[in-house]
Amino acid sequence: MPLISFTFPALSRTFLTSLLLQVGIVLSLLFSFQISDIFELHSERVHILSFTASLIAALTLVLRARALPAIILSLLVHYLFVSQRELSVAIAFSLVLPCIIYLFTSLFLKLSASITDNNYAMKAITYISVMIVVYPIVMTVAIVVVSQAFNYPFMDDLHYYGYAILSSALTQILLTPTFLSLFALCKQEHRTRLLNLNAEMRQKGEHHYFYKPWVIISSIILLSAFVADDLLTLNALCIILVPVIGLGLGNFGFIQPSLLTLCLSLISTYSSVNAFDEGQISIETFYSLIAILFTINCVIFLMIAQALRNHVTLQKAILSERRDPYTQLSSLAQLHDDVIQNSQPTLILIDLSEITRRLKTLGLAGKGELVAQLSQHLKQHSPLCQNAYIAPFTTSLIYLVDNNTLNTKQLHEIHHLAEAFSFNWQERSIKILNPKIVYGLMPNDIEVGKAVSELCSQGHKIHAFMAVTEVDLSGEESNDITKLSQIQAAFDNDAFELFCQPYQALQAPSSATSFEVLLRLPSQTGDILPPAEFFPLIHEFGLEVDLDKWVIRNTFKTLQEYVTNWDLIEHCCINLTAQALTHAGLDRLIVEKAHHYDIPLDKICFEITESKPLDDELQASINIGSLQAHGCKIALDDFGTGYASFDYLRRIPVDVLKIDGSFVAQIDKDETDKAIVSNISHIAQTMGLKTVAEFVESDAHTEILISLNIHYAQGFGIAKPRPLIDELKHLNSCQLSKNV
Structure with a gap:
């Protein structure tokens, strides 16, 4: 009984609906x-x-x-x-x-x-x-x-x-x-699709400015057809209709051009029928008019179909371009269009770098699946996460929201959802490790790509324990990028400048000069950048070996051009990084360049910096031994503060110790520094090594260093850095003065 009472009303409604349809x-x-x-x-x-x-x-x-x-x-x-x-x-x-x-x-x-x-x-x-x-x-x-x-x-x-x-x-x-179009308008789903398709075609049209003139021209054609009493005029209007419809199709949708065709065809057919029945035209003329009208309608029908196909094909191509192939999430191009629709666009980044960094075996497909599953999970549980974008070159998710509707509570809820999410991969379930939520308001004057880049860049810098962080997306140009651009241009254009800083012999007067070659980089404003300004970027981008080769080649070239008497030079000291010193073939390169520029290698001293440990001591020892065999001197720079200085002395054969300036700067005031310098001097004498003290700023420094048997002094108290060419010219002018 309950079953009958339940199904009878349903059957009645179905029957009634069917009956009404038939009627x-x-x-x-x-x-x-x-x-x-x-x-x-x-x-x-x-x-x-x-x-x-x-x-x-x-x-x-x-x-x-x-x-x-x-x-x-x-x-x-x-x-x-x-x-x-x-x-x-x-x-x-x-x-x-x-x-x-x-x-x-x-x-x-x-x-x-x-x-x-x-x-x-x-x-x-x-x-x-x-x-x-x-x-x-x-x-x-x-x-x-x-x-x-x-x-x-x-x-x-x-x-x-x-x-x-x-x-x-x-x-x-x-x-x-x-009639098919009218039936489609009666059903919500089909009506929405039809009207949206028409609206999309109008929106994507390239001639929006011509819409009003097109409507006016179309209205004139219809009005002329309605009042025309001459079939020849009516026939001409039908022919004019074809290019007008062609212009409207695609640019102004397809519904209005179709209605224009329908109205003009009905008017033309009605007028032709009346004219024939009243005997105004012959049967042959009537037949021709209908045939022309039929042909025009076929052409326009095919034009409409082709316009729809072109639009849909273009939209599919655009959609394909704006979808990531692995995750099917929206790309940066789609984000660019969507940002325009928000008055205060705010970007939210869900950084998954921690789990993708640890799960290195996921591969590209696995990372794509991770992002796709997480975006689907967030879409089901958070109203803010309905449309996800994939950040380029990352496995992070980006969401776009209006700042007026955003609050931190919602962001913390998203973070909790990400933490609770389990990634299913290869029949295993994996929790996301330390997801980070980073968000920021987009300024009006910043490009979308630049804002996303800034968001991702700052997201990587946020500590894992900071669940939700707001960042500034002003997108100010990074000073490091400017300097890196200058460095690359300097390599391409030989724009580095060689400076030098002379030594002073402390134990015995010498007519020959020793100096250290320094490197400077002119800035775009004309200022000179010291190594401390640009060398960290040289290191970050692995350009040390290239830079050392540039310095060696250009120093040798400058010495060949400006040195007229090698007796005036005791040593020309050139810095070598640890990366260059462990580079196979460095010794051969130096010897070849020396022969090419006719440089006596016994006048050259290479300074080894201790800012980084030697990765390959065997190769470094081979290079050092080869250079010493050709007459070069080897100095250990910044001695006393770097990596295992005293241990280096036992394993690497050097000729000179350069005492780090931190022990010299306060030597006239700090007895501990004085004792350290004294011990280094004693060790050097025992090993038969020369010593150079850096950061010598005053006569008091010089007197103390002389008393400690230091051989050379270097610092602003001795001579400030100057262009290498100027120093060599000065030596030549002094020689000429003595000769005169």
Whole structure:
């Protein structure tokens, strides 16, 4: 009993809906006969436009066999009570005609199903082939066969066949698509798709500024057609219609151009029918007018289909470009368009670098799956995370929200969701390690790409224990990037400048000069950048070896050009980084350059910096031994503060110790520093090494260093750095003065 009481109302509603549908079809078809009479050639008894036939075709395309009972009933009623045909003839026509339409619509749907959904042009060609070429011929033959079978009178001449076929074709090309569009507007899903497609085409059109003139021109054509009493003028307006429609299609959607075509075709057909019935035009002229109108409608029908196909194809290409191939999430290009729609756009970054850094075996596919699963999880549980974007070159998620609707509580909820999320991969479940939420308001004057880059860059710098962090996305240009650009340009253009800082011999006067070669980089403002300003970037980007090679080559070149008497130079000291010293073939490069520029290697001293430990001491020892064999001296720079200084002395053969300036700067005030320098001096004497003290700033420093048996002093108290060329020119001028 409960089952019956439950299903009966449902069955009743279904039956009532079906009944109302059938009644609606019957009434619509009976009414369509009245409208069709407006376009009837009375002398030939032919409907040039049959709203009934087009409505039947549209109904069978949409409702299929469900529409047949109502169609047959409505035809039977019309033939019996309106046309007053014999019962047998009425039944024959009522059964045969709908069945033929049903067969051809079924054939079209079957062929159409084998064509891709968005290939509107091919579907239009299929529709024309089936419903506009073959169907009118078969339908005309069927009418003739039924009429002859029941001795029903009909126009048995070529003109009748021509009218019947042409009118049926014109009906199917003009009215059936119109009814199908009306049916689509009745259903929410189809209406939304149809209107959205039309709106997208208008929005993407390239000639928005021409829309109003196009509407005005179209209105003038319609008004002229409505008031025209000359069929020649009407025919000319139809021809003018083609380029006007062509201009409107795509740029202004497809609905308005289609309506323009429909209205002008109805006016033209009505005027032609009246003119023929009143004897104003001959049958040949009428036939030509209808044929021209049919051709124009076919052309416009194909133009509409091609415009739809072009639009959909373009949208698919754009969508493909704006989707990440692994995650199917929106790309940066899509984000750029979406940002414009927000008054205060705020970017939210979910940084997954911690888990992807640790799970190195995930690979590209695994990382893509991680991001895709997390975005789906967040979409289901957070209203802020409905549309995810993939950050370029990362496995991080980006979301776009309006700052007016954002609060930190929501962001913490997203963080909790990310922490609770489990990533399923290869039959295992993995929790996300230390997800970070980084967000920032986009300034109005910053590009989307730059804002995302800034967001990702700052996200990597945030500590893992900081769950939610707000950052500044002002996107001010990084000073490091500017300096790196200068460095690269300096390599390309030989723009580095060689400076030097002379030594002073402390234990015995010497006519020969020793100096250390220094490197400077001119800035864009004309200032000179010292190594402390740009060398960290040299190290970060691994350019140490290239830089050392540049210094060696250009120092040797400058010495060859400006040194006239090598007796004036005791030692020219050139710095070598640990990376260069462990570079295989460094010794051969130096010897080759020395031979090329005719440089006596016994005048060259290479200073080894202790800022970084030697990765390959064996290779370093090979290079040092080879250089010493060719006469070069080796100095250990910054001695006392770097990596295992005293241990180096046991393993690496050096000739000079350069005492770090931190022990010298306060030597006149700090007894500990003085004792350290004294011990280093004692060790150097024991090992037979020369010593150089850095950071010598005063005469007091010099006197103490002399007392401690330090051999050379270097610092601002001795000489400030100056261009190497100027120093060499100064030596030459001093030599000339002595000679004079």
